[in-house]
Amino acid sequence: MTKQELALLSAQRLDIKPVYNMKDDFIPSINKSRRTAYRYRKYLESLGILKAARGSFILNTSVVAQSSLLLPKLMPSLDALKNGRRFGRRYNQADMKFIEKQADHQLVTLDYKVWELTKYQYPSDLYVYVKDINRTTNYLKENKFKEGRKGHIIILPMLGDFTNEIQRVYLDCIAKGGRSVRDAIAIELLYGDKLQFRGRFNIEDIRNVQENLRITTNYEIPLQSPLK
16 A cells, blocks of 8 residues: 555544644544654645645545545546646637647546536536647647646646546546536446446435436435445
8 A cells, every 4th residue: 555545544534624734633633643644744735635725734525535445546547637737728618629629639537528428517627638748738838828727728647547438537536526526426327337446425415416417216326335
């Protein structure tokens, strides 16, 4: 088990809350020394699931909530998202169309792919995996795209397994967290037979997605131990 995975397992001992404090929350909960606790915090930050917030920090609880069996499967998605680069030119649908027609992308994931699969949440950003992220970056800049926080095009490095595209998009959604968690649930409800690995989700989120997808109440939810 990697150091990052050990840090994730330790973080699972925390109660779910919006903001955490090292002294009052993290150090007591993980039952480790102060030095180890700060080292674990550094590992979590390196995965992109911990963000500092005015002396405290917030966690991507979507990832932290997952089982020890799923955590290694999430690592490539976390790594790719952490190393993604965001671009924009006109900052509208024209940017999306340009990428779809011109860029050498290998797989569209997250918002746009999930919309194609489920029609559940209207997409906002276009995430694409590319073989050579530096070459794609240069190509976008040559075509007057600017790198920054406002762009809606995010290019990702090809890391991990892509043999099952639906599984990969599903794992990307869990790794991304936020609104993408419900996208993951929608994929599982509609394409559960395509998934070899499944996540843990809040039962209220499951019911909400179920209702919005207009799935009948007797539909069997193929989820493992949803969190309360």
